[in-house]
């Protein structure tokens with residue numbers, strides 16, 4: 001009994017120490033090559049309901065690249081952190097909104113068990129239809145009325161780019177990557193990412209973009225007490 | 240004649256049912272072409288409402304197609320029920336009465352399959368639903384044929400026999416076998432096509448006449464990944480797979496085989512009374528191939544793809560009716576009442 005208590009205390013101390021010494025991993029993703037032009041979505045503007053909410057014909061958002069070739073919407077995951085567990089149950093819900101019949105963001109990353117709140121900011125009815133490919137993650141199809149109450153989703157198994165779609169508006173879709181630990185991030189519009197509180201150690205770090213090559217670029221990283229840094233250059237796939 | 244006296248109202252009603260079915264096929268095709276199969280998440284209710292009471296403000300976007308499909312389907316169900324009852328009580332040809340029953344069972348099964356596809360999230364059910372839809376259309380068209388004056392008061396078969404025999408001796412290949420095998424090919428093509436459409440992956444091969452830039456596409460995993468990465472999907476599509484690329488190549492090859500088959504039918508049928516039918520068939524196939532190419536070049540525009548589905552259905556029905564007419568005529572006077580189950584093999588009795 002006493003030994004057990006001691007063990008718990010030691011383990012607790014170790015965990016506290018680890019967080020205390022854990023640092024942020026940051027980096028930037030750059031794109032090499034010129035991506036194909038985004039396709040226009042005329043049917044969105046032509047739609048009686050959605051057209052009113054849009055000032056121009058929207059386009060697809062497959063390649064969100066800054067003027068300095070920095071690539072957004074890349075999911076970056078650190079793999080191999082010993083004892084890494086999902087803290088999804090306790091994590092704040094991730095937010096997905098529908099604005100002007102477009103999902104924002106188009107790429108989201110969450111932990112297993114973490115709630116995903118889907119909002120409808122439109123005065124338009126949507127349905128939110130999940131299209132998982134991994135057994136254990138549920139396919140669901142829920143109606144969401146105009147400015148209706150939020151819907152909540154959560155997935156129990158890790159999965160890359162699980163699709164959310166609206167069948168009322170065929171051009172509405174987005175992806176959610178589900179990870180079974182907290183060490184991941186999605187790049188912002190300047191291609192930057194920050195993965196918080198990574199314990200020191202040597203790991204693999206993987207950057208995945210839906211369209212860029214290679215799919216899931218992997219490199220080694222050593223995280224020290226003050227964190228670490230990892231930059232990637234992804235490419236537009238050759239014809 | 241000891242057949243049912245021709246009932247023109249029954250025939251007209253059968254034609255009406257066939258036309259309604261055609262409309263339903265078109266709307267069903269639009270549902271899939273617009274990716275709207277799941278736009279109404281519940282079934283048999285619609286957004287919690289009784290299907291017939293869904294308020295109009297819901298009828299927008301994908302809901303419009305899916306909900307219209309459900310309503311028209313109910314209409315076709317009603318028409319089929321009336322047709323089956325009418326046949327049951329008015330037909331003296333026993334097999335015709337049962338044909339009505341089969342149609343009724345098929346339409347009910349079809350409705351249930353459509354509903355299960357929605358509530359079970361099963362794309363595969365869509366394949367069966369789409370295939371059964373066209374078989375049902377062919378069945379209703381056959382009922383319309385069997386109830387027509389032209390069919391009931393058939394002219395003596397001798398003239399046609401003569402024509403066919405003549406054609407057969409000229410070319411050495413009996414027309415009825417050509418009809419049957421080409422119709423089976425079209426049916427096979429339908430299954431391939433329904434599988435492609437209900438995998439919801441869009442165009443597995445986005446170019447024509449080449450396939451991913453080659454005569455035979457690179458189907459390696461690396462290549463398939465590249466194809467997916469290069470795609471700029473506007474609507475929600477599943478990633479394409481090696482299987483789907485293979486299926487699309489099969490579709491193209493079977494299309495060529497069908498064209499050859501139908502052209503041969505037209506060639507050999509030219510001097511028979513089936514001339515008009517076979518030439519119509521050939522015309523349909525040519526239009527169908529053009530629509531298939533246009534589907535690719537338009538990046539699978541929903542209206543073009545749906546027209547391709549409809550002309551495909553017409554091609555199948557023409558083949559089925561052609562098989563029926565050619566076999567029944569050849570079967571001659573000996574079995575005028577059992578044309579429905581007469582097979583091409585009965586030709587031996589007359590071709591001697």
Ligand SMILES: [Cu+2]
Nearest residue numbers: 126166168169
């Ligand atoms: Cu929507």
